[in-house]
Amino acid sequence: MLKYRFNSVGLLLLLLIAIVLPFYLADYWIHSLTVALYYVIMAVTWNLLGGYTGQFSLSHHTFAVIGSYTSALLIIRIGTPLWMGIVSSCIFNAFISLLLGILCLRMRGIYLALTTWAFAEIVKSYIRMDFQFTGGDRGLNTPLFFKTIDPLPYYYLFLAFAVITILIIAIIMRSRIGYYIRAIRNDELAAQAMGVNTVRWKVFSFMVASVLASMAGTLYGHFIGLVSPVLGEFSEMAFIIIFVVIGGMRSQAGPVVGTISVRFLAEVLRKWPEVRMVIFASVVILIMRFFNGGLIEFLRKVYQRIRHGKDGESVSVFQKME
Amino acid sequence: MGKTENLFLFFKKWSRGKGIEEIMNSQSRPLLDIKNLVKDFGGLRALSNVSLNIQKGEIRGLIGPNGSGKTTMINLITGIYNISGGAIYFSQDRIDGLQPNVIAGRGVIRTFQIPRVFKDMTVLENMMVPALCQQQSMAEAKARAEELLEFSLLTRMKDEPAKNLSGGQNMLLQIVRGFMKKDLRLYLMDEPFSGVHESIKGIIIKNIKAMNQEKMITFLIVSHEMTTVRNLCHRISVLHKGELISQGTMEEVANDPLVIDAYLGGE
Ligand SMILES: Nc1ncnc2c1ncn2[C@@H]1O[C@H](COP(=O)(O)OP(=O)(O)O)[C@@H](O)[C@H]1O
Ligand SMILES: [Mg+2]
Numbered sequence: 001m002l003k004y005r006f007n008s009v010g011l012l013l014l015l016l017i018a019i020v021l022p023f024y025l026a027d028y029w030i031h032s033l034t035v036a037l038y039y040v041i042m043a044v045t046w047n048l049l050g051g052y053t054g055q056f057s058l059s060h061h062t063f064a065v066i067g068s069y070t071s072a073l074l075i076i077r078i079g080t081p082l083w084m085g086i087v088s089s090c091i092f093n094a095f096i097s098l099l100l101g102i103l104c105l106r107m108r109g110i111y112l113a114l115t116t117w118a119f120a121e122i123v124k125s126y127i128r129m130d131f132q133f134t135g136g137d138r139g140l141n142t143p144l145f146f147k148t149i150d151p152l153p154y155y156y157l158f159l160a161f162a163v164i165t166i167l168i169i170a171i172i173m174r175s176r177i178g179y180y181i182r183a184i185r186n187d188e189l190a191a192q193a194m195g196v197n198t199v200r201w202k203v204f205s206f207m208v209a210s211v212l213a214s215m216a217g218t219l220y221g222h223f224i225g226l227v228s229p230v231l232g233e234f235s236e237m238a239f240i241i242i243f244v245v246i247g248g249m250r251s252q253a254g255p256v257v258g259t260i261s262v263r264f265l266a267e268v269l270r271k272w273p274e275v276r277m278v279i280f281a282s283v284v285i286l287i288m289r290f291f292n293g294g295l296i297e298f299l300r301k302v303y304q305r306i307r308h309g310k311d312g313e314s315v316s317v318f319q320k321m322e
Numbered sequence: 323m324g325k326t327e328n329l330f331l332f333f334k335k336w337s338r339g340k341g342i343e344e345i346m347n348s349q350s351r352p353l354l355d356i357k358n359l360v361k362d363f364g365g366l367r368a369l370s371n372v373s374l375n376i377q378k379g380e381i382r383g384l385i386g387p388n389g390s391g392k393t394t395m396i397n398l399i400t401g402i403y404n405i406s407g408g409a410i411y412f413s414q415d416r417i418d419g420l421q422p423n424v425i426a427g428r429g430v431i432r433t434f435q436i437p438r439v440f441k442d443m444t445v446l447e448n449m450m451v452p453a454l455c456q457q458q459s460m461a462e463a464k465a466r467a468e469e470l471l472e473f474s475l476l477t478r479m480k481d482e483p484a485k486n487l488s489g490g491q492n493m494l495l496q497i498v499r500g501f502m503k504k505d506l507r508l509y510l511m512d513e514p515f516s517g518v519h520e521s522i523k524g525i526i527i528k529n530i531k532a533m534n535q536e537k538m539i540t541f542l543i544v545s546h547e548m549t550t551v552r553n554l555c556h557r558i559s560v561l562h563k564g565e566l567i568s569q570g571t572m573e574e575v576a577n578d579p580l581v582i583d584a585y586l587g588g589e
Contacts, residue, residue, distance in 0.1 A: 176454035179443075183451045186440035193400060193434075195426035195455035195503065250442075 064217025
């Protein structure tokens with residue numbers, strides 16, 4: 001109960017700040033916040049897949065790439081209107097994620113990771129090779145969503161989409177599907193023996209996460225005005241995992257907090273890219289080893305300590321965590 | 323020879339038929355009807371030509387030395403493994419070849435020899451899973467879960483993650499979780515008493531008896547504990563090296579030379 005209240009109060013506060021924030025910021029920062037919101041969507045949706053369902057996919061970023069290219073290619077090569085490009089991209093990705101989801105059904109752990117990684121490499125290589133169609137490494141110029149490069153409307157677009165995504169996943173996790181998904185990650189065989197249709201809900205989780213990621217990618221293309229294979233680099237996937245792990249895997253606020261704070265740190269350390277990667281990687285190792293709950297669990301403990309004081313109840317709370 | 327006698331006496335001592343005539347003599351078709359079941363693992367025949375049927379409302383014991391195929395039998399009934407031959411009928415429908423979740427959906431639930439609970443979920447959340455696979459509302463499922471946990475003295479642990487439970491509590495949770503299935507009809511339990519403290523054993527027995535009497539739920543219980551099996555089960559089937567060597571009341575089974583042979587390791 002306390003946990004839920006803490007989550008929703010925190011998120012509401014964050015949302016309020018997010019709405020008024022651009023009025024106090026330069027365009028540069030609004031732009032980088034918009035990019036951060038794109039990663040929030042990627043992190044939150046990957047958390048559904050890699051966190052809650054236990055499908056450690058390494059092709060999540062690839063769905064963003066497929067999304068952005070589907071829409072861009074339809075608009076540029078066929079001349080479809082923007083909205084139709086976006087809708088078609090959504091449908092196409094639902095189809096692709098259904099196929100990949102079914103292919104990965106019987107795989108777990110390292111096998112699923114390797115298969116999805118191979119899929120990601122194939123897609124990236126194809127885009128690089130078939131440059132006459134896809135634009136290769138140079139990418140393709142694609143129309144802007146708001147026909148302006150002013151970042152403010154994009155910021156609100158991505159904010160709205162991020163909020164919707166977070167809500168969708170929160171609703172899923174609180175519904176009976178959330179129970180199925182967590183049971184599947186804990187023990188697939190036992191879940192099945194209890195009557196959970198593991199095939200259906202694993203594919204469902206894969207599709208929901210992938211389609212939302214592809215929509216984020218599609219909108220991202222129409223925000224930058226360019227689609228390129230850069231979003232398909234493995235480092236993109238690594239960052240999504242870093243955001244989730246640092247923020248707190250299998251929590252709803254964790255990936256949001258993780259993404260915003262790491263992106264912020266990344267901006268501050270922009271002049272020293274190598275140092276930055278060393279810092280992030282070290283933090284991930286430390287969190288994996290000593291603090292599985294990530295930043296959100298840390299904040300929760302601090303909050304409890306403030307609420308209950310140093311003595312009394314807080315002691316028992318800490319003992320329970322062991 | 324002394325050893326033989328002891329065991330024989332032990333069997334005799336506990337072998338008194340339980341009032342099951344009505345069930346045994348009932349003319350209705352069996353709830354579970356296994357016909358000439360065969361299971362091969364590569365070159366190893368784990369079950370050969372096993373035919374077994376269980377009437378509705380019966381508590382059946384399944385005993386046999388280690389490696390005789392008891393767990394395999396449960397895995398075949400619940401669809402975890404594919405059968406190599408024969409057929410399994412549940413309430414007149416053939417169920418072999420169906421997915422485990424479909425079989426569970428028909429009301430056939432099982433427990434595992436080594437308890438398989440959802441470790442990162444709380445005790446209450448564990449309970450919710452089977453109920454939410456049916457058309458039960460959250461509130462209804464929660465109320466039922468709380469009632470069952472109370473009956474099993476697990477209320478205190480309700481909000482603990484299952485990984486904090488002891489081995490015996492895990493077994494108890496695993497068993498009680500199965501009762502959350504509203505249309506549970508056949509409950510298969512794989513060694514529910516092994517590694518379980520006496521007090522928890524008592525709770526498990528209390529649960530089985532209550533569910534059998536109140537809801538006419540049928541049980542197949544694999545166990546090595548002769549005292550408990552005698553006390554609980556109407557009839558007993560004995561597996562040995564993948565074959566069904568004896569069937570009947572504890573008295574009949576205990577007097578069967580084949581069974582005595584099997585248990586004394588007559589190779
Ligand atoms: N998955 C499996 N693969 C190969 N052999 C198996 C498998 N499961 C069981 N067996 C073999 O089948 C036989 C019966 O095993 P089991 O059903 O577990 O016996 P019990 O439960 O009566 O102790 C044993 O010889 C065992 O080694
Ligand atoms: Mg066994």
